[in-house]
Amino acid sequence: MKKSIGSRIINSFLIIILLTVSIIDILLITGYRQYYYNTIENNLRYRIDNAQGIYQENYKQYSIEDFALENINLLPDYVKAEVQIIDTRGNVLSDSLGVFQDNVLLYTDVQKALNGKITSRVGTVEYSDDSVMSLSAPLKDQNGDISGLVRLNVSLARVNSQIRYVAFFLVIISLLIISISLLVGVVLAKSIVRPIEELTSVAEEMANGHYKVRANLDSNDELGKLGFTLNTLAEEILKKDQIKNDFISSISHELRTPLTSIKGWASILMNLNEDEKQLYIEGLDIIQNESDRLAKMVEELLDFSRYISGRITLDKDIFNLATTCSNVCMQMEPKADIAHVQLSLEIQNSVMVYIGDENRIKQLLINLLDNAIKFTEENGWIKLTSYVDEDNYIILVSDNGVGMSKDELDHVKEKFYKGKHSKSHSGIGLSIADEIVKLHGGHMDIFSEENVGTTIKISLPYDKNVEVKNED
Structure with missing residues (x-):
């Protein structure tokens, strides 16, 4: 079953709104998440820079193990982050949480830090179900060689919870916008479909031969123009129909007149006496003239039929x-x-x-x-x-x-x-x-x-x- 224009308008309107709202929500949530993650990463970089500064000023001439023993509380207490000191073989020398992992070389931030790059990573760790952000930076000795790494891990649980709250809030607002838009779409569809239904009804009446029916649309838009065109069409059809009827009546009369004359004179000539030669000549002359007139009318009609059907070709x-x-x-x-x-x-x-x-x-x-x-x-x-x-x-x-x-x-x-x-x-x-x-x-x-x-x-x-x- 074919869908009505109204339902198609509503569906199209709803699809546009859904796509628009979804794209906006995704952009907002992604932007909000990126903003918070960037803020956390910038804070970690600041702490990493401090740690590298402390190492360069006081410990670059010592071993990484000495630095790990004396700086297990490298960050202040209000900074809720895990601090790890890692040697170049991937061994965790110290951990502010007391958690020692054996496979830190599997993490991309650790691998890139061993190559001299300060790198962040968002993911999970073995000892927690929460997502964390890790930032690793190389520590270089007095010869400029990498002697170890400092790594900061911070939980993203609170941030992700905040992001989920914002996402939930945006979804609620989006559903409200979609509902209002759907209501507006229904009203808009009805305002469009109602005159179309009226025009369809008028057109169906005209198709059934009722050319006196008229479309009553006062709008100045395309539908109003279409209604005016339908009314004009009906008036022209009535006018042409009247002309056609007049033509049929006229041509019937015109054809009947010469036929009556021909038939009448033919009957008279059949009953003439031999001495009525003059009347015989007059009768034949009338028959000839009426036949010519009849032939001319028929030729006009045939010519006209050829012209309107496009069958006339010019012999130039x-x-x-x-x-x-x-x-x-x-x-x-x-x-x-x-x-x-x-x-x-x-x-x-x-x-x-x-x-x-x-x-x-x-x-x-x-x-x-x-x-x-x-x-x-x-x-x-x-x-x-x-x-x-x-x-x-x-x-x-x-x-x-x-x-x-x-x-x-x-x-x-x-x-x-x-x-x-x-x-x-x-x-x-x-x-x-x-x-x-x-x-x-x-x-x-x-x-x-x-x-x-x-x-x-x-x-x-x-x-x-x-x-x-x-x-x-």
């Missing part, structure tokens, strides 16, 4: 973009004439060398001009302009048609969106146009004012080093 080649603009304008002139709209062309550069998919660029221009014709009243005008601007080819499609409001302008390139003046069958014409421009690495900007007109600006990047093919 070098061509003259100015010539393409001119050809498309000529192609759309008859439709503009039928709508009683003036269509004009302005090309500032007769040669505009471009690498791209010419058929898709034609589709883009036809789509934009077709839209402009639909939304321009009789006796209105439409203008197609193309020119070079720095590193881009600029194409402008302008009209003095019905225009769009600011709200429509914000959504006009969205999929399935149809404005209040829209005469589109599917609401995806500008979406497809925008996708074509993006596939060519450009961008499309739309400027419009209601009852004034619309200008669509296409910016296509180009390579200045490319030469156009011979068009003959």
Whole structure:
């Protein structure tokens, strides 16, 4: 079973506190112990220095045995340490406690002192269960040779007891700190987990299709931002869902209309008399037009499906973009004439060398001009302009048609969106146009004012080093 976020936060928090407190305790106890041990060692060194001084001043010309006999009480009574005088063979000549050991050469401090070094050691001795600190120093005769050793042993029982007391006190304080930290961790975990649980619940509701549910988080942190994002997502899904429903309703109606006309006229034509040739021609013409309209709607939907699924690939080649603009304008002139709209062309550069998919660029221009014709009243005008601007080819499609409001302008390139003046069958014409421009690495900007007109600006990047093919 997976652990909850709350338990993981508490566990992580507790592990950090345990590690931190443990490290601090170990450092404090080690430092405290080292401090006391160093203090004891310094005191012993001071006493050792005094013993060496006494030996150098008064006994260096005598044997080590004479020194051992006369200085068995080398230290004052208040110094609680054992004093040993040892010869170079490791024999204990005198001991202030009256304890004589046979194996003192086994101790490292004795071994190093025989080599001329003052050395301390912490460990145990045979005659006591307590830990002791030993300090051994060489005694040199008048010739500078080592004649024996002086060794001080002091019990560490009281010091170790004090260290254990301090360690126990630190452990108690540490447990108290850990308990308080655990309590704080639980409270902190709950404060984090509670909004996460709320967001999870909201997300589960949304996953089940309940997009009207909202997250109620007033915090300004990342969780509050996530809640705001979820709410925005739900609003966008509702909006897109409404657009989708409107699209389905609209496209169903649009598809039904030509199908009804085709079916109706097919029935009429089946029952015509031989002398009704004119009506027969009119019927076939209507069927043909409605079939073309139906085919265009289906082609738009197929194109859009390919674009959003990423299955469209461009068949790029070098061509003259100015010539393409001119050809498309000529192609759309008859439709503009039928709508009683003036269509004009302005090309500032007769040669505009471009690498791209010419058929898709034609589709883009036809789509934009077709839209402009639909939304321009009789006796209105439409203008197609193309020119070079720095590193881009600029194409402008302008009209003095019905225009769009600011709200429509914000959504006009969205999929399935149809404005209040829209005469589109599917609401995806500008979406497809925008996708074509993006596939060519450009961008499309739309400027419009209601009852004034619309200008669509296409910016296509180009390579200045490319030469156009011979068009003959």
